[in-house]
Amino acid sequence: MSLNVMRRSLRLSVNSWKTFSDISQSSRRHFVRVDETMVAKELASINRPVRSQWQNSSLGTLQLNDSVFSLEEGSSDPKNEELLYYELLEECNSPLEVLELSQRQPPLPAEISNCLTRMWTCAKMASEEQRRRHLQLILKHPGFELLLQNAMTSLGVMQNEDMAYSLLSMVHLGVPEKSRVVQMYLRTCQERLNDLDEKSLSILVSCLERLDNTANVNALKRGLRLLVEARLEEMESVSALQIAVRVLGGDMPLDIKRKIERKAFQMAERFDVSNAQYLIFTMADMGFRSRPLLDICSQRIVENMAEIPLKRLLKVTAAFRELRYKNVALMSAVSDRKASAIA
Known part of the structure; x- marks a missing residue:
């Protein structure tokens, strides 16, 4: 059903709510009062670009461009919403376009790593001179600060793989290593170290190879070495073995080297x-x-x-x-x- 048809069929004025409250209980079953979050997701799946314009009403309706209407519950799919945002990111051809999109439609926690990764992908495809210019503009762009603030506030609910990808992209984009956001991600990686799978560990190792030896970086490297040494006997894949070699390096103890060879x-x-x-x-x-x-x-x-x-x-x-x-x-x-x- 198109957005215009839904507006024509379901539109209610704010002033008519009092009339609705006077309707008998038996008649109210024909109306559905839905959760605001479900309404927002429904609108995002119908017309994603309007997500940043909506406001929640205490009446359980959604206000958009002076129109108030209700939607039936259960018609939204978060996976479809995330897919639509990913498609919008794929249409961005420069890091600044990604930032403009993130300002119009602030990304959800699962979409932050996609935004940062897309920014680095666009910068990487440019010439060296253009890339340098892009990175300078990114660090001065107000939308980038908002995106990093969103990354910090969303870190607690972010998946491990998204966390690792976000940190790697921030390092690529030139976010200072001593900045609050990078240090927060490094500390969170330490806390979740035992829960990281092979892919997340590989991404994290790639990130640490690009960072200087600060206190948090050194602590994370030590934790990785201990984790890899403890898991060495349980490794069953070639990718895990590759991670072990990258983490332990050429100065690993002889007994560890023999275990890797076995x-x-x-x-x-x-x-x-x-x-x-x-x-x-x-x-x-x-x-x-x-x-x-x-x-x-x-x-x-x-x-x-x-x-x-x-x-x-x-x-x-x-x-x-x-x-x-x-x-x-x-x-x-x-x-x-x-x-x-x-x-």
Whole structure:
């Protein structure tokens, strides 16, 4: 049913409410007095851009552009509402457009991370000079301060993955590390550390790699190391093993290194070519050299050589040089691939 039809069929004037209150109890069953929240969600699903214009009435009706009307309960779907907002974000082509949207329609807690992520995605797609200019304008924009305030007040009800994505996007966008919002998110991550799943942990590790060693960052890193060491025996996925290598780094104790190698042998059949490449790059970045792990990764790359672009192979060989690792079978396969590409 369109919004105009609903207005024509359900419109009530404010002055008519007294008349309604005098109607007999038996007649009132034909009218529905709904919760204000359900009304707001219904309007958002019908015409999302009007969400910021509504005001709740003590009479259980919704006032919009001087019109007062009631809606039947149960016709709103929060998932549809969130999807509609996500579609509006996808139409934004710059960080400033995202901020303008967030000012017109303040995001719900589940939508804040989408706003921040979309801002960074738009900035990342611009040229380096444009990106620098965008980031300067963002930090001065009044809408960005409002969005960060919303992010702070909504943190208590935010999902762990949304929290991690929000923190990572704020760091990318240049929010100062010592700002109140970043420090609040870091402390909350410490409090929820035991509840984070693999994806949220991976996002958090990516964020910490971009932060300086402040008190909260160091405390969170120590907590991550303890958590990873405690969960090492329970790890069942290659992605968890990759997180362990990123968190523990090249200076991990020898006994922990042996545990990781044993886990890698147990998971050898689960390694695919993407896992192998990612783990090699991670080990090179961390300065973590483990010949058993590198042997497993090399074998997967040789077996799937035709699937890997030549530029990617060159990056793999560069990572091997950093790790001082040599594998005759791999180097021969890479040489053959180069020769075939030139021919």
